[in-house]
Amino acid sequence: MQKEIIVAIIAASSALAGVTISAVIALCLSYFDKRHKKQVLLREKYEEMMSCFSASLV
Numbered sequence: 001m002q003k004e005i006i007v008a009i010i011a012a013s014s015a016l017a018g019v020t021i022s023a024v025i026a027l028c029l030s031y032f033d034k035r036h037k038k039q040v041l042l043r044e045k046y047e048e049m050m051s052c053f054s055a056s057l058v
Helices: 002-057
Strands: none
Touching: none
16 A cells, blocks of 8 residues: 555656646747747847938938
């Protein structure tokens, strides 16, 4: 009986650890993707601003 409880606790702990690790990885990937999209958006805005500035000089 005691051995079965220990096996069940180990199995449940492994499942919870797997879920926790995958959630942390998903959060990290989401953060990096959000940061990358922000950098791309800023780069596009700067290019548009320079295009307008160059057109105003002509």
